[in-house]
Amino acid sequence: MFVAWREIRFARGRFVLIGSVVALITILVGFLTGLTAGLAGQNVSAVMGLGADRIVFSAPAHGESDPSFGDSSITPEQASTWSDAAGVNTAEPLGISQTRLSAGERRSPAALFGVSSAGTHTLLPEGVPGPHSGEIVLGTSVAKTLGVSTGATVGAFGLDLRVSAVIDDAWYAHSSVAWLTLPDWQEAMARGGQPAWATVLAVSLTDAAQPDAIDAAAHTASRAPLPALLSIESFRSEIGSLLLIVGMLFGISALVIGAFFTVWTIQRAPDIAVLKALGARTGRLVRDTLGQALVVLLAGVGVGMLATIGLGLLAGSAVPFVLSPATIALPALGLIILGLIGGAFALRPVLRSDPLAALGAPR
Amino acid sequence: MIELNDVTLTFPDGERTVTAVDHASLTVPPGSITAIIGASGSGKSSLLAVASALIQPDSGAVHVAGVDLMGLSPAEATAVRREHIGIVFQQSNLLPALTALDQLAVMNELDGHSRAARAETRERARALLARVGLAGHENKRPHQLSGGQRQRVNIARALMNDPRVLIVDEPTSALDHARGQEIITLILELTRDRGTSTLLVTHDRSHLARMDQVLVMSDGVLTAHDPHAAIAA
Ligand SMILES: Nc1ncnc2c1ncn2[C@@H]1O[C@H](COP(=O)(O)OP(=O)(O)OP(=O)(O)O)[C@@H](O)[C@H]1O
Ligand SMILES: [Mg+2]
Numbered sequence: 001m002f003v004a005w006r007e008i009r010f011a012r013g014r015f016v017l018i019g020s021v022v023a024l025i026t027i028l029v030g031f032l033t034g035l036t037a038g039l040a041g042q043n044v045s046a047v048m049g050l051g052a053d054r055i056v057f058s059a060p061a062h063g064e065s066d067p068s069f070g071d072s073s074i075t076p077e078q079a080s081t082w083s084d085a086a087g088v089n090t091a092e093p094l095g096i097s098q099t100r101l102s103a104g105e106r107r108s109p110a111a112l113f114g115v116s117s118a119g120t121h122t123l124l125p126e127g128v129p130g131p132h133s134g135e136i137v138l139g140t141s142v143a144k145t146l147g148v149s150t151g152a153t154v155g156a157f158g159l160d161l162r163v164s165a166v167i168d169d170a171w172y173a174h175s176s177v178a179w180l181t182l183p184d185w186q187e188a189m190a191r192g193g194q195p196a197w198a199t200v201l202a203v204s205l206t207d208a209a210q211p212d213a214i215d216a217a218a219h220t221a222s223r224a225p226l227p228a229l230l231s232i233e234s235f236r237s238e239i240g241s242l243l244l245i246v247g248m249l250f251g252i253s254a255l256v257i258g259a260f261f262t263v264w265t266i267q268r269a270p271d272i273a274v275l276k277a278l279g280a281r282t283g284r285l286v287r288d289t290l291g292q293a294l295v296v297l298l299a300g301v302g303v304g305m306l307a308t309i310g311l312g313l314l315a316g317s318a319v320p321f322v323l324s325p326a327t328i329a330l331p332a333l334g335l336i337i338l339g340l341i342g343g344a345f346a347l348r349p350v351l352r353s354d355p356l357a358a359l360g361a362p363r
Numbered sequence: 364m365i366e367l368n369d370v371t372l373t374f375p376d377g378e379r380t381v382t383a384v385d386h387a388s389l390t391v392p393p394g395s396i397t398a399i400i401g402a403s404g405s406g407k408s409s410l411l412a413v414a415s416a417l418i419q420p421d422s423g424a425v426h427v428a429g430v431d432l433m434g435l436s437p438a439e440a441t442a443v444r445r446e447h448i449g450i451v452f453q454q455s456n457l458l459p460a461l462t463a464l465d466q467l468a469v470m471n472e473l474d475g476h477s478r479a480a481r482a483e484t485r486e487r488a489r490a491l492l493a494r495v496g497l498a499g500h501e502n503k504r505p506h507q508l509s510g511g512q513r514q515r516v517n518i519a520r521a522l523m524n525d526p527r528v529l530i531v532d533e534p535t536s537a538l539d540h541a542r543g544q545e546i547i548t549l550i551l552e553l554t555r556d557r558g559t560s561t562l563l564v565t566h567d568r569s570h571l572a573r574m575d576q577v578l579v580m581s582d583g584v585l586t587a588h589d590p591h592a593a594i595a596a
Contacts, residue, residue, distance in 0.1 A: 002468075003458065003469060003473070010504070011460065270456075271458045271459075274452070274456045274458065275470075276441070277415075277417060277444070277450060277452075278444065278445070278520075279441050279443075279444035279445025279446070279448075279470065280441075280445070280470060280473055281438075281474070282441070
């Protein structure tokens with residue numbers, strides 16, 4: 001790194017320029033990744049939090065291959081077929097519907113999750129006591145919009161429910177989830193003119209369970225939690241385009257950063273040829289050149305990451321934005337690797353080139 | 364000692380091949396200096412490239428500093444250049460970002476030696492710069508030096524690892540006559556002091572009388588030349 005550091009100090013302007021471009025791209029990629037994760041979380045976090053081994057849907061109508069939360073409806077018979085089957089620990093019915101809650105003049109959209117029994121069960125976030133009959137558990141954003149706190153009364157389909165707890169938001173299809181008992185949910189659905197017993201089953205299984213066989217017996221379609229997310233219609237339609245945008249941004253960044261470091265390395269080519277002619281070992285030249293690229297990348301990506309975190313903290317309350325090691329560090333690491341690949345790509349011909357060029361021989 | 368025996372080097376040139384060096388032989392004993400003159404494109408730089416282990420000839424025998432250069436791998440040739448051969452390039456090929464002192468130290472620094480070895484390297488670089496008349500210029504970068512001073516840095520750099528062979532390509536082409544004479548005098552003195560086998564390409568015939576041996580290159584063919592008849596030629 002002897003030459004590398006001296007070059008960086010000597011050509012400070014060029015160094016700052018390339019570092020800034022790297023930082024800007026890091027911000028762009030980091031921000032979009034965080035936003036995508038935030039939007040995805042607003043779609044699916046409640047389903048991810050169910051802690052189920054499989055989600056059981058009613059079998060899709062003929063001609064449709066994939067089950068969906070919107071169309072699914074589970075009967076008590078299907079529920080008992082599942083809970084009686086071998087290898088099934090629990091099969092909890094879950095009612096899901098989207099509605100508007102009201103408190104006085106105020107309204108707020110919410111996703112109603114009807115859960116079977118009061119007391120301890122696995123479908124609510126850990127440590128949250130389940131609602132008793134006539135009670136509802138709200139997420140903070142709904143409670144805020146409605147201007148209510150624990151003990152207040154909110155209405156759903158003309159049903160009055162007492163707020164038993166306000167907890168961190170869990171999200172389903174961009175609505176904050178409100179939890180109530182399954183009978184209350186069924187009552188609300190009936191009043192809303194769409195009677196139903198439950199929407200899906202959240203089941204926990206032992207290794208011995210044969211979900212396909214149970215599906216056949218119960219006329220259901222069960223999915224592991226991750227594939228089940230695609231059964232949330234809004235998620236299915238959003239995630240594809242978001243991932244496409246992130247993927248394209250990554251591709252463009254790869255080209256820009258790769259090209260930058262290709263050029264950066266090529267402008268060092270004459271000096272590398274001289275050092276090679278003087279007898280410098282190839283390994284040392286590789287280390288010096290890639291080391292220099294790494295310094296520029298680390299500085300640029302570091303600044304970009306800090307800026308992304310800063311922006312994320314500012315934006316966090318206004319837009320769904322997830323700041324996590326996965327959304328910050330992974331894109332950053334990706335950019336560093338891409339930059340090094342760009343540098344290495346340019347280094348190959350430089351190292352193979354004829355040190356004769358350094359003697360000023362006509363070529 | 365530099366010994367070339369019946370060396371031929373060709374370059375592919377589209378359909379045909381160019382014979383840059385044509386059955387050339389020469390011997391440069393330690394402590395002596397051999398000059399090569401010849402028209403542009405006659406193959407002088409190509410011959411130097413062979414003698415400095417930068418390129419392998421098609422045929423012939425090459426011995427430099429006691430090493431047989433034929434059949435060396437690129438890495439082995441690199442090691443021979445590093446350990447035994449000092450090269451002064453035609454143009455000033457200094458690295459723009461480095462000070463004069465660092466230009467000399469860079470080869471050893473790239474190898475990442477111990478603290479003591481680094482201090483020793485800097486000391487030697489300082490002494491060599493003083494030897495070529497650049498005391499006080501150690502911390503200047505190439506753009507802060509004159510053409511003649513840059514050429515002196517080049518010469519000092521070639522001597523850093525105490526080579527037994529010194530290869531110099533047109534060291535005075537960018538300099539005025541007086542500056543050129545000074546550089547030739549310096550190379551002569553260093554050759555005598557250090558006992559290097561020095562091979563020098565020049566286009567300035569006024570230097571030839573001071574050489575131990577003068578060879579003329581013409582279309583790749585090397586012929587002997589009487590140094591003292593040079594001016595008349
Ligand atoms: N790498 C190369 N590839 C192809 N041909 C080459 C290469 N290097 C040199 N040549 C050819 O070999 C011949 C000799 O070139 P060389 O550089 O040795 O001449 P020179 O005597 O040093 O000329 P000058 O005085 O202009 O520096 C020329 O015809 C040149 O075109
Ligand atoms: Mg030449």
